[in-house]
Each structure stands twice: as structure tokens, then as C-alpha cells.
Amino acid sequence: MSNCYICYSVLNKRTSSKEHIISNACGGRLKSFRLLCRACNEKMGAGFDAELAKQTSHVVALLDIKRDRKRTHPEMDAEKGPIDGDAINKSIAKSAINFFIMKGGDKKFIQHLIPFFLNQEKLDGVEFHFPDESFYRYEPEEVSHIIKLVGHPTERILYCYIELFNTNNFIVRLNDHYDGPAINKTYIYDVLQSKELKKEFPVNYTRSELFSFFPNTNPHLISQHITKRHNRIIDIARQRDRRKL
Numbered sequence: 001m002s003n004c005y006i007c008y009s010v011l012n013k014r015t016s017s018k019e020h021i022i023s024n025a026c027g028g029r030l031k032s033f034r035l036l037c038r039a040c041n042e043k044m045g046a047g048f049d050a051e052l053a054k055q056t057s058h059v060v061a062l063l064d065i066k067r068d069r070k071r072t073h074p075e076m077d078a079e080k081g082p083i084d085g086d087a088i089n090k091s092i093a094k095s096a097i098n099f100f101i102m103k104g105g106d107k108k109f110i111q112h113l114i115p116f117f118l119n120q121e122k123l124d125g126v127e128f129h130f131p132d133e134s135f136y137r138y139e140p141e142e143v144s145h146i147i148k149l150v151g152h153p154t155e156r157i158l159y160c161y162i163e164l165f166n167t168n169n170f171i172v173r174l175n176d177h178y179d180g181p182a183i184n185k186t187y188i189y190d191v192l193q194s195k196e197l198k199k200e201f202p203v204n205y206t207r208s209e210l211f212s213f214f215p216n217t218n219p220h221l222i223s224q225h226i227t228k229r230h231n232r233i234i235d236i237a238r239q240r241d242r243r244k245l
């Protein structure tokens with residue numbers, strides 16, 4: 001029997017809900033019924049997940065990505081508002097927590113983050129992050145979501161690196177006093193081929209390296225990275241369109 005990791009209610013046939021590890025609106029396919037109750041799932045979906053959906057909708061449209069539901073996702077119809085960085089951070093942190101719990105992680109290591117999801121308080125511990133590009137070789141037409149979860153008991157860190165469309169890349173500090181088992185899990189899902197890629201993503205940081213990424217105070221550099229990576233996606237979309245002609 002599992003419990004909702006937000007409100008701890010027991011999950012059964014009636015109360016459980018399908019939670020996408022990475023938002024469905026982004027074409028994420030990995031999902032679990034053992035994470036959130038229906039009420040919490042709906043609350044999160046309508047809140048900060050909607051903000052992420054809004055901000056990635058142009059990439060989804062560009063690549064003509066299939067989502068779980070055929071009709072327009074309700075998240076996409078969310079009211080247009082100002083860009084809310086904190087909402088995005090919470091949505092990304094939720095993906096990281098989803099993945100951690102799904103892989104059998106103990107809820108006690110993420111418990112301190114739950115209050116941030118329930119109130120308006122700003123969540124620290126999520127930053128844009130662009131690892132050294134020699135770490136990982138993209139396939140010629142790879143457009144993927146990447147999750148890399150690392151639990152490092154000797155460094156006492158638990159963190160998760162997340163790429164959305166290989167463009168919006170984040171690092172999430174889940175626990176700075178981690179003393180659970182060593183964890184090293186990679187998940188890579190190619191959104192164009194609709195399949196999981198069995199590859200490794202070899203980021204592995206020490207405690208001081210990890211902490212040096214916080215806060216990321218160079219918006220100019222962030223936007224350079226994103227633009228460069230976004231251009232790669234546009235090139236791939238163009239190549240695909242040409243083949244369709």
C-alpha cells in the first residue's frame with residue numbers, strides 16, 4: 001500500500017491518480033499511480049505544472065509532440081500570466097521527487113520540501129544548470145527529457161539533474177544531509193521517437209561542486225546556453241519537416 005507523498009492519505013483504487021514523472025504537457029510518458037492522491041495531483045497540475053506547460057508549449061508545437069491525451073491538454077489553456085520562476089522551480093522539483101519516490105526512495109529525505117508545494121513560499125534549491133557538454137553525446141536527432149538522480153551518502157547529498165527537450169536544464173538539491181543508500185539512476189526519453197534511450201548520463205558531483213552551482217546568478221550565460229540548445233532543436237524540426245515534403 002502506498003501513501004500520497006504530499007498529504008499521506010492512503011492510495012487505493014478510488015483515491016490514487018496517474019502522476020506523470022515529467023509533465024504530460026511536455027510529452028513525458030513515465031508515470032505512476034503510487035505517488036499522489038487525486039486531490040493533490042489536481043492541485044499541483046492546475047498550479048505550477050500549468051506554468052511549465054505554458055512556457056514549453058512553443059517547443060511542443062514546434063516538434064509536434066504527442067501527449068497522453070489527444071485533445072488539447074487543459075494545462076495548455078491556463079490563463080496567460082507573467083513568467084513565474086518559482087512555479088517552474090516547483091514543477092521541476094516535483095519531477096525530481098516523483099522520480100526519487102518512484103525509484104524506491106524514502107519519503108523522509110524529501111519531507112522538508114513538501115511545505116513549499118502547499119504554500120506560496122519560494123523554493124530554493126532549483127537552478128538552471130548546463131553541465132560540460134563533453135559529458136554526454138546527443139544522437140543526431142535526439143530530443144529528449146533526461147533525469148539523472150544521484151544519492152551520495154559519503155558526500156551527504158541527494159540531487160537530481162533534469163533536462164527538458166535538452167534545452168531547459170535544471171539541477172535540484174533534494175537533500176543536503178543525505179545518509180541513505182547510494183543512488184545512481186538515469187532515465188532518458190526521446191520525445192520524437194517516443195521511446196526510452198538506454199544511455200548513461202554521467203554527471204557526478206562532489207558536495208562542493210554541487211553547492212557551487214547555487215545560486216546561478218548569470219542570466220546572460222543562462223540565456224546563451226538556452227538559445228544555443230534551442231537552435232539545435234529548431235534545426236532538427238526543420239530537417240524533419242523537409243523529409244515530410
Ligand SMILES: [Zn+2]
Binds near residue numbers: 036
Ligand atoms: Zn494527497
